[in-house]
Amino acid sequence: MEVDLVIKSKWIVPVVPREQVLTDHAIAIKDKKIFAIGPTESINTQYQCTNITSLNNHILIPGLVNAHGHAPMALLRGSADDIPLKEWLEEKIWPLEGKLVDRQFVFEGATQAIAEMIRSGTTCFADMYFFPDEVAKASLAAHIRVQLASPVLDFPTVWAQDADEYINKATQLHDDYRDSELVSTAFGPHAPYTVSDAPLQKLSVLAEELDLPIHIHLHETAQEISDAIASDGRRPLQRLQELGLLSTRLNCIHATQLQEKEIESIAEHGANILHCPESNMKLASGFCPVAKLVKQGINVGLGTDGAASNNDLDMFSEMRSAALMAKVVSEDARSVPAAIALEMATINGAKALGLESDIGSLEIGKAADITAINLDSINSQPVNNPLSHLVYCINSAQVSDVWCSGVQILDNGALTTLNLDKIMQTAETWQTKVVNQLSHNHG
Template sequence: MLIDTLLKARWIIPVEPDRTVLDNHALAVHGGRIIDILPIPEADAKYQAASVESFDRHALIPGFVNAHTHAAMSLLRGVADDRPLMEWLLDHIWPLEQKWVSETFVRDGTDLAMAEMIRGGVTCFNDMYFFPEVTARQAARYGLRAVVGLILIDFPSAWASGPDDYLSKGLALHDELRHNPLVTAAFAPHAPYSVSDEPLLKIRTLAAELDRPIHMHLHETRDEIDQGRQHYGMRPMKRLQQLDVLGPSFVAVHMTQLTDEEIAQFAESGGSVVHCPESNLKLASGFCPVARLIDAGVNVAIGTDGAASNNDLDVMGEMRAAALLAKAVSNNAAAVPAHTALRMATLNGAKALGLEADIGSLEVGKAADITAIRLDDLETQPLYDPISNVVYAAGRHQVSDVWVAGRRLLKNRELTTLDIEELFQKTAAWREKLTSVQERP
């Protein structure tokens, strides 16, 4: 049988079934989808491929899903480090955004972020930022899968004049993306402290009608909880419950401030949590109770947050941090084992975004969103368990190749769709602009 591509690997880690490692197997890819997974000798006998690749020192895994980021904020990497969240936002990030955010800013920042994510094995990202139509266009142009957030906040920005304008522009973009094979949309009200009740009620109705996720920061800090009590007389999650916003398509980001009752209630709602451990650590936001959420049956995915608060978009680093933090927070070394952490960074992210039928695991019929990780470095020797080494020992510099829907976006560490020298030039120009008024430490 003639097919497009045959990828032979020392190990294939499909994620589903769980804890599975396939030795000396091959992935048969045709028309951008996986059509077979079988031992290499059987693949050689069964298929003739236009392209045959051997990865005899690698593990092939599903591409990572970065379930929460603000891609364009890569241009703000490092401008306001070592400050608590509200000071970071109010005194530094929002003033810079007010001055500089534009279509060009979003285009260049998103390109930089996508290059970094591809080089780190990410094949899909869930974004929340202004000018989402620009993010959508750039992702489609360069071949990366994306869910773009139809952002909404109560106050005006460079993109929209107020809640009705945000919704109007967001709905227009949703309609434009209906038939896009790589890019979809989610409603993205920013946070409980920045979105009032009426817009949330409108989003609730529209999300149900259009079958779209709702992607929102929630219970990120103690200050957010205090503001909710002060302005609404209740904790933010309780307010969302009363507005009937929570549900199976709700994606809650951060969730560091949770009571046992709230964990049970959120589990009952069927929603997903996106854990951003490094951003939470850097901003001293708190610790997401990942082990308790998983034990309660909550789908927990992994995100990096934006590079302005992380300061990278390294999902492999987040995956390792998530596994280690869960053990420390729960005082249980068995909490979030390696195979669970890998699932959080792949299939759980796909599930949170409503994409689990297409991506998140290497299964026949799914899109060929694949990441190859070299495991022959000294730092990943000796190798007893490939899953353990991917999670606890390997780094993103060992990602060698990346495919999205069968299209190769990274080949032997070289980007195939993005121009790295152009990225360097544009990023340097933005640094000059952003520091032209006041040089920051």
């Protein structure tokens, strides 16, 4: 039988089943999907293929799923460090965005972010930003998978004037991409403190009708909770629950402030948590109680958040941060072992995005979204435990090859769909604009 591509690898960690490590195996790909996985010798004898990649010091994993971010903010990297969330947002980011954000900013910023994500092994990302149609264009040009969490706010921005217009644009976006292979859509009400009850209720109904996820920043800081209690007497999660949003569709981003009964309620309703440990640490927002969430069976995906609060889009360092942070917070070294951290960065993110039947693990029938990591470097020798290495010792510069839906988008470290030199030049142009704006703001 003829297949389109065979990737032979020293090791494969398919993620499902948990903790499995295959040695000297190969993956056969046909029609953009994983057609077979087996010992290299048996794949050799069973399948004919003219396109064969042999990776002798490598480990194959499912393409990483960055479940939360704001890709175009890559252009604002380093523009607002070492301040807490409220000040970061109100005094730095919103004024900068007010001056700089337009269609070109979004397309070029997203393209830069996508280049960084591909080079660090990500094949799918969820994005909440203005002009999501530009993020879609950038993603399609790069051949990477994206879920657009179309933003909804109460107040006017460059993207829309009021909640109704944001929602109309979100449903239009869903119509435009409903048959897309790589682009899916979701609703992205920014946060409980920027979206009022009526639009939230409307989104809850629409999400059900259209079968879409909802992404919302939720319980990010202690101040968010105390402000909410002061203004309407309820904690934000309770308000969302009363508005009918707490369900399997809901993706609660951050969730650093959770009481025991709230954790139970999230578990009961099957809502997801999108954990962004590095952004939470950098903004000193708090610690998501991941060990407790995992114990309750809650699905926890992983995201980098935007590069203005991380400040990179590296899911390998995010996995390591998630594993280490969980141990410190729970005071238990057993919390979030390597296999669980890897699940958060792959299958759990896929589940939160409603894409788990297509991506998130290397299984027959799923899309050929595959990342290869080269372990032939001093920091990862000897390879006593490939699964452990993925989380605890390798760095993203060791990502060598990436396929998304069967198309190779990174070939031995080189981007195949994007022009890195051009992206670097564009970044320099934006650097001038951002630095000018920052000095203007200071003056």
